Amino acid sequence: SEGLGWAWWPLKKVESISCPLSVPKPAGYQQLLDYWGGSGPAPTAAEAKDALMALAENLKTEHCVFQPDVIDAMFRQVYDSTTVPYRTFHLPGPLQPTDFDMGLVGIAYYDTDVANYHVSTGNYTAWNQGWAYRNDGVDIEKTGDPLNDHGYHLAWTEEGEWMQYDVVVDQGGLYDIDIRVASATGGGVIHLEADGTDLTGFRYLPNTGGWQLWQTYTISNVVLDAGPQKLRLYIDGAGNNIGPMEFSYQGPATSVNARFVSAVTHDEHTIRLTLSKALAAPLPPAPAGFSLYDDGVAVPVTGVVQDADHPRVLWLTTSHAFTFEDEINVSYDDAAGLVATDGTPLSGFLFRIVTNTLPVLLEIPGRIEAEAFFRQSGIQTEPTTDAGGGLNIGFLDPGDYADYYVRVAEAGLYRVDYRTASESATGGLALQLIDDEADPQVLHTVTFAPTGGWQTWATTSAEALLPQGIHRLRIFITQPSYNLNWMDFTLLSTDTREARAADAIHLYPNPATTAAWLEAEDAPAALVRLSVHDLLGRQVWQQGAPFGKRFRVELPLHRLGTGTWLVRLYFADGTTTIKKLVVME
Template sequence: MKNILFIVLAFFAIVSNSQMLSTSGTNIINDNNEEVLLRGVGLGGWMLQEGYMMNSNGAADTQHEFKTKLIELIGETETQIFYDNWLENFITETDIDSIASFGYNSVRLAMHYNLFTLPIQDEPIEGENTWLTKGFEMVDELLDWCEANQIYLILDLHAAPGGQGYDQPISDYDPSLPSLWESDFNKSKTVALWAQLANRYKDEPWIGGYDLINEVNWNLGTYDLRNLYVDITNAIRAVDTNHILFIEGNWFANDFTGLTPPWDSNMVYSFHKYWTYNDTASIQWVLDMRNQYNIPLWCGESGENSNVWYTEAIKLFEDNNIGWSWWPYKRIETTVAPFSISSNPNYEAIINYWKGEAAPPSVSNAIQGLSQLTNDLLIQNTTYFKDVIDAQLRQPQDQTHIPYKNHTIPGVIYMSDFDLGTNGVAYSDIDYANYSLSTGSFAAWNSGWNYRNDGVDISSNSDTFNSNGYHVAYVQDQEWMNYTVNIEQSGFYHLNVRYASPQSGGILKLFLDDIDISENINLYNSGGWSNFVNGVEENIYLEAGTRILKVQIIGNVEFNLSSIEFISSTDPEPPFQPLGATVLENEKTIRLTLNHPLQDNQSILLEYFDVKINGESKTIESIQFDSLNSRVILIEMVDFLYHQQNITLDHIGGVFNSIFNDVLPQLVNFQVANNLPSRIYIPGKIEAEDFINQSGLQTENTSDSGGGLNVGWTDIGDFAEYQVYVGETGIYDLNLRTSAQSQQGILQFEIINNESTQSLGWFSIPITGGWQSWTTNTFETNLDKGVYTLKMTILQPGFNINWFEFIYSDENLSVNDFHINKDEMAKVFPNPVTEKFNVKVSKDNQIQEIMLFDVNGRTVHLNEIKINSNEAQLIIPEIDNGVYLLSIVTKDGNYFKRVLKTQY
């Protein structure tokens, strides 16, 4: 009776937590009408073995080839034992427990039809279906595990009867037999299989839905795929009206020709995404489809890339309310999945034999290799990549870094154990993702392919001193890694830097909480890439607490970096001296870092320091001790600093005392590291394609003088951003080099800094009669000295832009001393204006018409206009103070100037 009561209570507990999924508009919801964002993994490689996942590509690309060759090598009985063990061990209850514990809420099961029914050529009676129990029993057991963990199981027909695509490994397609599309028997078997599955699982709430056919890739008529989908839908709906249907397009899921509009009220469009840029433009086509048809989206498959790419893509999906399933969960010898299965020499001997690269292995060795492989499928025998899971589940919504391992100082820190986080946060590496479908060429995000799936290149080693078996390799200038460390006691430490290199000249530098703790650490020829030695660095001061240690590469001399050991120093304190100086990100402040902490309550005067730019002393605004770090002095300049400047620092010496009662000596021409971002200098010319960020615009080759590229394909709201340094405050001529075939355009320029956004004006783009018929129009604008993001926004489209140029204009010229160069086009003076002002163009030009407009585009009637060839004088009426636009029509072109009207 107690057992019966327990079963009943357990049943009701499961039912009460049951959350059947369905669609509501563009959302997937559960029974409680709560939105559900699917976050899942694909169980590829279990029911269907693709060659690349078996490391047998080039030897046995498809499952049927693999199995046939295996039978030839070890016989049918041992082959069946291998497959039984494979299916038994690849996914177990422990796998599903782990998947749920990580935070995933779904799994996508890649099914091979031949576990559920016979191939059509093996049916005893043509056109009938023999049902096999193996596949159904596997799904039953998997569903039990999912239900126990309250995660959804999505059934994916990955290999349909006959195979659904030319890409053979994906669906185990055999070109010698009729494909799904070449056989009505295969189609009817596919429909019947879905009817069987739907009838079996129609009332199961933890079945998330049915992914009808994976990645079709076949030349089909417009409605061929839709017709089969509709037949499957009708068969499913005859027995199951509850579950979601996930619909993939042709050509690897992404061609929905003929598949719109939806034909079922509980449907989701499923796309796949691999190796493309992770911007909104890359998924705009599916967003448009969702909005047009009011239907949810799901990225049913993505992956096989770097952690950076994973984080970017998943953030893109989740920011747009799109669920996802990542591929794969587990495969042989990989870094891209949460779990990697170890290969072994006996298994590799089989593959090498099939490739024709080795003699056939003995049957006993082959069986032993296969047995070892299937034993290593078990999750407890795999290699766990927590960095992959962190990149998928935490980093998309948390742009911080967290410890990969616990690091304590004193102690050894292994360089491969840098923090978890994305590029630019936990580390910085030049190569970090593969965008080959956008760029047209493959780019490896890693040169070591070991230990982790981040951009940092990690290789293995056999060193036995201060080594975990891995080291950072293939280093490049300015790359760095962050390590969260616990420093037990403040004081000086000696360092053993474990490295290997066949050449001298390698340099690294250490920072704590982004403040220098070392000078450049020089590394020398150790005798080879694998010959690791200790580089000793003495008396580095560290402050106690939880800190961020940064290890940065300086220069382009490569070396392998294994570990850094921190040992408490018992030596006398080293002499008081600077460790380095650098320009901070605000582009005005120089940070001077010292190797001793400073005493409190010391005076500090501007006269103590002299900052020179390219050898010339410049004005200091303020100097202060850093309240957050007693080893730092902050020197703020009056003017912004520029990335091309050579900056040095002088100090009188003898005025600052350290906590060890040592005095900071005199400094002469102490070099300041200037790693400021590159900015375009104004006054100057800016090529339109030299943006740092843009949306909606494209570039093309231009036939304009000078060649190069122009920016085009403009639409309303498109924009481009440029990093600029404005050298002087004043009035500037703005020359715009544009073309427009048949439509007048308008663009806006804004300058943006941390404090404000200022519009420079709206500028009209004239029709030139052709996309490569170029003209230069001149406007006038005011700029304040400083560093900015210059933003160009399209307000009215239909034009190309090649370049724009800011030319500094002296605002204090009078009529008598005014001279104009031919290149300066047109001048307005005085400006600001009270009543009268003058216009002058070059001597060989001629003014034809002048008009004044207010900010709303309305004409302001001038009291008097006197035009004399290339000069004119104008008298304006009593109008409101403010900015007006002056149109100057000449025989050489049109010019536009901003005029500021002030009080009489």
């Protein structure tokens, strides 16, 4: 109202990636900084003046380096979850892997360390180890490759990371991809995808003898379709620095046959098979020349379906159930005569490996290491000094979670022991069972008292009723900040009265709009109390009364609002059961 402005972030900094305009550092200015910091000799008065005058000149906007990713993160990404090209690459031609799309983590890129939470945790996290070129979570550093005129490359790569690029293939056909790589250890594995379709399969990068000793690694005979598309570079194994990629046109796609690219499990009965070209439709009936094997033994192929959105992809189904322990292979007999849309045949292949991504099942009862999750959000790991060593999870904030696939041997009541450490804060979590619709059922909530140190460990116990079978278990962080090393599940009782109670109770209509009722004709025990909770386990309503074994109770929808709610019923024999209620407008 007074016509005054303010800035919540500096417009300009000297050689920084975290501001809209980066000021180039002039010659001699670092010597002056070293002297001021007590780590270098004093420059002469003339040298100091020259350095400061050069800095003043570089401060002019026309001499600064504009950093569009900072502006995009500050103003667009706060309300828009789509991606924007940092640069559009036209192929054939070069692609700089540091120029990935601008956008949120998990949408434009994924990196294992993307933020620093030292304000809430007290621990600094090196979330951008290169601290060069861009302010995103991807690790970038200046290059020593004489053939890289861009000046930067990807570094500190970790398994599971990826970057997305905006590309236009001006000439569809057969390509070779030359990639500049360097490594002192080896072990790097990558693959490339276009619009969700695998182009290359796993590629194992060489050990070049040093992090700045660069070689060219070539992927040959990659078929690219013409037109705009999103290209992704996936890091499937850590161990290599990655520099520019050169896409060179080799000729029309008809100069080579269609071939196997990759295969991966989708679920226990389905394999996703990717080929280098789209096959001509219609496909013949299953098995259409394909064979599947479990540990070398053939299993029936009951379906072969072409993906409607990704025509290079075939879905192979089987009545056999694969597990995470199986070695799975796929073959194709070219006598079946399948051909691509360009008229070239699909070449036969034998016993190609199917990447088995079926989740490892963690056994209950038993101990589950906290870092054994198959999916997480906001969670990091670190070495632990607790007995047994290994890793603990940490840097936990409300809303973070970790998911685990478990196999519960027996239904019953379990004691869950949590091994935690915290310097001064009282932490907390909700243990949840995720159903087939991805909705959580809260099994219990628990808090953890501070232990006096981030590696000073204590055990806290709570009880949970678990059903038998294979389930998706989630720990949902409700209070920061603490470390978690493991969870230990001990069976206390196999009493199944809770299951009988759940079968006897009817909740209707569900979903509900204006009214909903709980009803039972003959519950196993008398109902003594009701409560309603949100998905975090927080109680929002309760009612206590001697309802008896036969009851009909209306739930207070006017107090709940739209959403998913958990209705907990308490019985006179001490058992409880939970019903899920969905309220709609």
